[in-house]
Amino acid sequence: MENIVLNSATLGFVISLLAYEIGLAIKKKWKLAILNPLLISILLVIGVLILFGVDYDSYNASAQYLSYLLTPATVCLAIPLYIQLDVLKKNVVAIMVGILSGVAASMGSILAMAMAFGLSHKEYVTLLPKSITTAIGMGVSEELGGYVTISVATIIITGVLGNIFAESVCKLFRIRHAVSRGLAIGTAAHAVGTAKAMEMGEVEGAMSSLAIVVCGLCTVVGASVFAGLL
Incomplete structure (x- = not known):
């Protein structure tokens, strides 16, 4: 799995977006304050990285495009x-x-x-x-x-x-x-x-x-x- 992430320019980006969408869906369904979409997405991404043995640097290399969006979003x-x-x-x-x-x-x-x-x-x-x-x-x-x-x-x-x-x-x-x-x-x-x-x-x-x-x-x-x- 780590090789796939390393060879992909956007897989980390996709994983992050999917995790956040899942978080949004969960928050929308149960409407509890503790079910924050960002918190849920963080936990999901950590779980995926641990499950498939992907280190942070490999993930970050293909998810770095999200960081570029921080300034324009602000x-x-x-x-x-x-x-x-x-x-x-x-x-x-x-x-x-x-x-x-x-x-x-x-x-x-x-x-x-x-x-x-x-x-x-x-x-x-x-x-x-x-x-x-x-x-x-x-x-x-x-x-x-x-x-x-x-x-x-x-x-x-x-x-x-x-x-x-x-x-x-x-x-x-x-x-x-x-x-x-x-x-x-x-x-x-x-x-x-x-x-x-x-x-x-x-x-x-x-x-x-x-x-x-x-x-x-x-x-x-x-x-x-x-x-x-x-």
């Missing part, structure tokens, strides 16, 4: 933001303060946990970009000298958990304002969380899309500052 999130431009203009100060607070809280918590658990500097900077989209997070991790593959894993896990628990957390803390809900989800759980925000409403989706971009830019700058604190 840029496309500007469309719902443009539709809700009036909402942005009316709440611009609150929006910027909220996003900056979220970025500071994210990196501050990583710093605190790194100190508490005795992480090395390399392990610490690996976790700093956990709440920004993969397209930006990979570059931040590489620039700071972290483990890029582990950064990708933490970014995905953060997004999946955000997607699963976003609505429940908003209900628990009685966050009812659409702008607040969208900003919180986008700042904490990037693009995967934004998918959930879009399900919750148009304003939530637009604000979450904005949060992804601004949070990413702020983290690029802030991560360099926080990296020097440990």
